[in-house]
Amino acid sequence: MGRLTISGLGKSFGGMEVLRDIALDVRDGEFVVLVGPSGCGKSTLLRLIAGLEEATEGEIRIGERVVNDVPPKDRDIAMVFQNYALYPHMSVRRNIAFALRAKGRPKEEIEAKVAEAARVLELDALLDRRPGELSGGQRQRVAIGRAMVRDPSIFLFDEPLSNLDAKLRHQMRAELKKLHRTLGTTIVYVTHDQLEAMTLADRIAVMRGGRIEQFGSPLELYSRPANLFVAGFIGSPAMNFLKAEVEASGTVARLADGAALPLPVTAPSGRRITIGIRPDDLSLVGPGAETGAARLSGRLAMVEPLGSESLLTVVCAGQEIVCKVPGIPALADDAPLSLGLAPQALHVFDSESTLRLS
Amino acid sequence: MTRAATRPSAAVPRHRSQARAAPRPGRILAVTLLALGGIVMVMPFVYMLATSLKDNSEIFELSLWPRHPTLDNYAQVLGASGFPRWFFNSLLVAAVTTGSVLFFDSLVGYTLAKFRFCGRPAVFVAILSTLMVPTEMLVLPWYTMSKAMGWLDTYWGLLFPGLMTGFGTFLMKQFFESVPDELIEAGRIDGLNEFEIWWRICLPLVGPALSALAIFVFLGNWTAFLWPLIAVADTRMYTLPVGLASFSSELQTEWGLIMAGAAVATMPTLVVFVLLQKYIVRGIMLAGLKV
Numbered sequence: 001m002g003r004l005t006i007s008g009l010g011k012s013f014g015g016m017e018v019l020r021d022i023a024l025d026v027r028d029g030e031f032v033v034l035v036g037p038s039g040c041g042k043s044t045l046l047r048l049i050a051g052l053e054e055a056t057e058g059e060i061r062i063g064e065r066v067v068n069d070v071p072p073k074d075r076d077i078a079m080v081f082q083n084y085a086l087y088p089h090m091s092v093r094r095n096i097a098f099a100l101r102a103k104g105r106p107k108e109e110i111e112a113k114v115a116e117a118a119r120v121l122e123l124d125a126l127l128d129r130r131p132g133e134l135s136g137g138q139r140q141r142v143a144i145g146r147a148m149v150r151d152p153s154i155f156l157f158d159e160p161l162s163n164l165d166a167k168l169r170h171q172m173r174a175e176l177k178k179l180h181r182t183l184g185t186t187i188v189y190v191t192h193d194q195l196e197a198m199t200l201a202d203r204i205a206v207m208r209g210g211r212i213e214q215f216g217s218p219l220e221l222y223s224r225p226a227n228l229f230v231a232g233f234i235g236s237p238a239m240n241f242l243k244a245e246v247e248a249s250g251t252v253a254r255l256a257d258g259a260a261l262p263l264p265v266t267a268p269s270g271r272r273i274t275i276g277i278r279p280d281d282l283s284l285v286g287p288g289a290e291t292g293a294a295r296l297s298g299r300l301a302m303v304e305p306l307g308s309e310s311l312l313t314v315v316c317a318g319q320e321i322v323c324k325v326p327g328i329p330a331l332a333d334d335a336p337l338s339l340g341l342a343p344q345a346l347h348v349f350d351s352e353s354t355l356r357l358s
Numbered sequence: 359m360t361r362a363a364t365r366p367s368a369a370v371p372r373h374r375s376q377a378r379a380a381p382r383p384g385r386i387l388a389v390t391l392l393a394l395g396g397i398v399m400v401m402p403f404v405y406m407l408a409t410s411l412k413d414n415s416e417i418f419e420l421s422l423w424p425r426h427p428t429l430d431n432y433a434q435v436l437g438a439s440g441f442p443r444w445f446f447n448s449l450l451v452a453a454v455t456t457g458s459v460l461f462f463d464s465l466v467g468y469t470l471a472k473f474r475f476c477g478r479p480a481v482f483v484a485i486l487s488t489l490m491v492p493t494e495m496l497v498l499p500w501y502t503m504s505k506a507m508g509w510l511d512t513y514w515g516l517l518f519p520g521l522m523t524g525f526g527t528f529l530m531k532q533f534f535e536s537v538p539d540e541l542i543e544a545g546r547i548d549g550l551n552e553f554e555i556w557w558r559i560c561l562p563l564v565g566p567a568l569s570a571l572a573i574f575v576f577l578g579n580w581t582a583f584l585w586p587l588i589a590v591a592d593t594r595m596y597t598l599p600v601g602l603a604s605f606s607s608e609l610q611t612e613w614g615l616i617m618a619g620a621a622v623a624t625m626p627t628l629v630v631f632v633l634l635q636k637y638i639v640r641g642i643m644l645a646g647l648k649v
Contacts, residue, residue, distance in 0.1 A: 052543050073549035085540035089562040099548040 002028045002153040002186030009058030019210045031187045035197040036207035042190045078147035079156040084139045086131040093127040096145045117145040137168045157189040206230045228354040231276045239276045240321035246271045257317035262343045276347035282323040285340040296339040410617035431618035444601035452579040455520035459575045462522045467530025488524035511592045533567040569637035598623045
């Protein structure tokens with residue numbers, strides 16, 4: 001059983017608390033990504049699951065078994081490290097077979113499993129090479145092969161694509177997703193790249209400062225972020241934030257420049273709020289256009305052409321916001337612009353608690 | 359772009375051919391100095407070989423080629439004296455101490471490099487501080503201890519001071535620190551115990567350092583003189599340097615025998631050097647030391 005249940009987990013190094021009150025329930029066969037900025041504790045959490053660090057408090061269960069005191073080799077897990085951790089003095093074949101040899105498995109079984117892993121990962125031609133003779137992507141596949149042959153309940157990946165160039169990263173991402181579909185094994189995957197998290201995960205745990213800020217599906221995190229941090233972290237380009245205050249009616253927010261925006265929720269009047277708007281939810285509208293949508297006015301500060309679309313940086317109510325528009329618009333610097341958006345596309349957060357107002 | 363990129367490389371062969379046609383004065387000076395240095399280094403060795411082939415009548419002549427070359431000195435050294443036993447003793451001492459130093463120093467170096475435990479810095483400093491104590495200061499305590507324990511005139515007495523070294527521990531610690539922790543963790547997940555991780559994963563990765571240490575320790579013990587001279591009085595327990603020194607007495611020095619013995623004694627050193635030349639050079643570069 002590849003179910004992973006974590007409850008009340010905490011980890012301190014000396015007096016420094018790096019993880020606190022972590023609770024996570026990973027279903028059998030699920031692909032869960034731990035994502036967050038550097039130093040948020042995601043790799044420490046993975047190492048705790050692997051048994052490479054001891055928990056200060058809390059419980060880790062793999063299947064029905066509490067594994068807090070179980071050594072890594074007996075946890076029925078396999079880990080792919082950030083730098084692959086391939087044994088440089090051994091051939092690819094010996095690297096892949098190493099764990100099985102250490103366990104004293106029969107030679108025929110080892111050979112069969114190595115051959116199968118090599119076939120799935122297209123490593124057949126590389127089996128007699130050493131890691132130093134392989135490219136980054138090939139090393140990555142060997143590291144996955146080494147984990148695969150152990151046939152574990154859970155795969156743990158610690159930023160496995162971070163050393164690859166953008167093209168190879170994209171390719172390996174697709175391969176990993178395919179591999180997960182083929183094997184159906186539970187995967188816990190650490191990355192700081194939200195795009196990687198969004199494309200790979202069944203569910204994502206967004207971490208900050210040793211805590212899980214939100215745990216949910218990629219769509220849930222994107223469309224209903226629980227707080228300002230998640231809202232700003234998930235999505236590329238990042239969400240725009242505008243400071244505002246709720247009017248007496250509770251359904252309209254007043255921006256710093258006096259502009260009014262209808263809110264999709266009713267908020268306590270006078271409350272200081274932060275309005276979040278995805279760049280994709282903004283569109284350029286002409287001065288007389290009737291869109292039935294909310295409007296923001298500002299001046300163009302910068303155009304970043306991306307090919308099929310462009311990012312416009314517009315100064316609205318004294319703050320810069322980014323708007324994604326199709327094509328490359330012919331606009332002069334400092335041109336006055338009107339941006340339209342549907343009120344239901346607004347995300348409203350309490351400025352003080354940073355939590356979503358729903 | 360391509361054209362621009364190819365231009366500098368086209369200039370390289372021209373530069374090389376110029377260098378071949380007219381060597382720079384600095385290079386000539388360097389080669390001359392190195393050649394002179396080489397001659398100075400090789401001369402004693404050549405003179406030792408020449409003297410070992412001379413008979414007693416011409417032993418004090420400075421010629422590098424004997425007028426009547428003879429192998430008598432070799433026959434006498436290998437046949438009549440305790441030379442074969444001394445050779446065996448030296449080989450045993452050098453081999454056992456080398457094996458022991460490689461095992462224990464690398465084990466301790468690994469522990470100091472990769473494990474965090476209470477008192478680790480103090481242990482390391484204590485080991486380092488042994489490097490500052492010269493052998494001459496230690497031989498008296500060693501002798502007192504050996505005498506008290508009954509180790510004089512035994513192999514154990516010859517061996518024990520060299521079974522572990524502070525230098526080797528320090529050297530190996532530095533090298534093990536360069537082994538990524540991820541490999542050790544991968545070993546733990548793969549099911550190895552800590553000893554197996556050291557033996558099967560980390561040790562092969564510090565091969566160059568082990569080779570360098572092996573060469574230093576072997577040569578150091580092969581040529582060791584002071585402690586073997588003190589630790590053994592029985593001629594059968596002599597090591598080669600002590601045995602060779604016994605050819606020289608207050609009244610007479612058998613130069614022919616000494617030179618023949620020294621020539622034979624140099625053989626293992628030469629074999630080690632020829633076989634492991636690249637490791638010696640790499641070892642010197644790695645350790646920043648000279649043999």
